[in-house]
Amino acid sequence: MSLPIVAIVGRPNVGKSTLFNRIIGYRKAIVDNAEGITRDRHYAEADWNGVYFITIDTGGYLSAATSLIDKAVTEQVELAIEEANLVLFVVDVKSGVTELDQNLANILKDKTEKVILVVNKVDNEDLQSEIYEFYKLGIGDPIPVSAIQGRMSGDMLDAVVNKLPKKQLVESTNELFNLAIIGKENVGKSSFINIIVGEKRNIVTEIPGTTRDSIDSLITYHGKKIKVVDTAGLKRRAKIKENILFYSTLRTISAIERSHVVAYLFDVNEGISHYDLNMIDEILHKGKGLLLVANKWDLMAKDDKTLQNLEKEFRRKLGHMNFLPIIFTSMTEKQRVGKLLEKAVQINTERDRKIATNELNDYFLPIIEKTTPPAIGGKYIRIKYITQIRSNPPVIAFFVNHPKFVAENYKRFLENQLRLKYKFSGVPVQLVFKAK
Numbered sequence: 298m299s300l301p302i303v304a305i306v307g308r309p310n311v312g313k314s315t316l317f318n319r320i321i322g323y324r325k326a327i328v329d330n331a332e333g334i335t336r337d338r339h340y341a342e343a344d345w346n347g348v349y350f351i352t353i354d355t356g357g358y359l360s361a362a363t364s365l366i367d368k369a370v371t372e373q374v375e376l377a378i379e380e381a382n383l384v385l386f387v388v389d390v391k392s393g394v395t396e397l398d399q400n401l402a403n404i405l406k407d408k409t410e411k412v413i414l415v416v417n418k419v420d421n422e423d424l425q426s427e428i429y430e431f432y433k434l435g436i437g438d439p440i441p442v443s444a445i446q447g448r449m450s451g452d453m454l455d456a457v458v459n460k461l462p463k464k465q466l467v468e469s470t471n472e473l474f475n476l477a478i479i480g481k482e483n484v485g486k487s488s489f490i491n492i493i494v495g496e497k498r499n500i501v502t503e504i505p506g507t508t509r510d511s512i513d514s515l516i517t518y519h520g521k522k523i524k525v526v527d528t529a530g531l532k533r534r535a536k537i538k539e540n541i542l543f544y545s546t547l548r549t550i551s552a553i554e555r556s557h558v559v560a561y562l563f564d565v566n567e568g569i570s571h572y573d574l575n576m577i578d579e580i581l582h583k584g585k586g587l588l589l590v591a592n593k594w595d596l597m598a599k600d601d602k603t604l605q606n607l608e609k610e611f612r613r614k615l616g617h618m619n620f621l622p623i624i625f626t627s628m629t630e631k632q633r634v635g636k637l638l639e640k641a642v643q644i645n646t647e648r649d650r651k652i653a654t655n656e657l658n659d660y661f662l663p664i665i666e667k668t669t670p671p672a673i674g675g676k677y678i679r680i681k682y683i684t685q686i687r688s689n690p691p692v693i694a695f696f697v698n699h700p701k702f703v704a705e706n707y708k709r710f711l712e713n714q715l716r717l718k719y720k721f722s723g724v725p726v727q728l729v730f731k732a733k
Contacts, residue, residue: 300554301350301461307387308397309357312417316444317354345454350461358401383460384412390419390427402434413456414439420446473522474645477552480562485592488628490514518638526552558586558641565591569614581725584690586644588622588723590637595627620716622723644723654684664714673702681733692727700730
């Protein structure tokens with residue numbers, strides 16, 4: 298599923314970050330009365346009445362920007378307008394229509410079908426009549442809100458979901474699945490695409506950040522159709538300075554969301570960093586199949602035990618995520634590229650796997666009887682029934698008398714037992730506990 302994008306734009310100090318925090322339901326963006334606080338862009342998943350979307354908080358628009366930073370922020374706002382499925386154009390009822398508001402409105406006038414005009418700081422009924430001034434912007438009907446109080450924000454979100462494109466679920470099938478190629482800059486993503494496609498689709502250089510957009514390539518591997526998506530190199534947010542790089546990161550996240558399987562590339566010489574672990578956890582949290590690709594193996598000074606020692610070290614860092622397969626590749630020497638595709642196909646098949654209810658119960662109930670859940674607060678935990686309630690990715694339900702009291706270490710024990718028999722290599726599995 299590819300989530301639609303909602304960008305919040307407006308001149309400085311109209312309350313964009315406050316509105317962003319209101320929409321996502323928690324404080325993520327820094328909010329201050331000083332102008333221009335938002336430099337780097339913030340984005341987060343949000344939902345309203347079961348409709349999910351990505352919200353972007355942009356910096357304040359300054360059409361006559363002079364400093365390099367202000368010019369960069371202004372360009373990011375313009376990029377956000379082009380990238381987003383929907384734009385929330387925020388103005389301030391207390392300031393009225395300003396020249397900057399009009400300049401931004403002029404940019405948005407030919408895109409009114411995807412723009413909602415939001416008049417912020419309408420904190421009470423007395424200010425309600427002031428919104429009509431904003432009709433002169435020519436953007437359409439203004440919606441009054443008070444982002445800081447939450448007043449009328451529900452009406453605004455109703456308008457948002459009504460304008461968003463209907464979400465499309467991309468179901469995994471044996472005929473076609475999406476494979477996203479993710480990783481930090483210069484780890485060999487574009488080289489991999491060029492190898493499997495058989496032509497130079499992407500520029501390959503040693504300069505970080507060559508790929509700035511997502512590029513889809515359709516290939517056939519042993520009769521299986523795979524849509525392969527190459528993406529820009531991921532950067533830590535503190536390093537995102539160039540305008541396009543923020544939106545490259547956003548497109549990478551969108552590519553992850555619409556994928557079925559992700560191949561996460563990293564430099565074998567650098568190992569798995571804390572940033573890599575955060576990204577890996579995020580991909581699994583989204584329910585995607587995942588394999589790790591340790592590239593540039595040809596540059597490693599190795600002996601017979603190097604590979605074993607490296608894999609052992611990587612798995613130690615992965616901790617509870619050590620069910621992920623790790624493939625050591627060299628894109629320059631085309632080593633194990635076929636193995637990468639083979640494993641991606643296997644993971645996609647595993648995501649769709651369905652286990653019969655009687656098979657699950659025949660396997661788990663004797664294990665549970667032998668190793669019973671620990672009692673919590675004098676309450677004895679009894680698991681009576683197990684069934685798979687969905688696949689793609691798999692969700693296994695355990696029906697229990699006190700679902701809230703099942704200890705986390707016992708949940709981990711059950712997941713390990715599940716993987717011991719059914720593997721689910723590279724596949725996140727969710728265990729849920731329900732009242733019997």
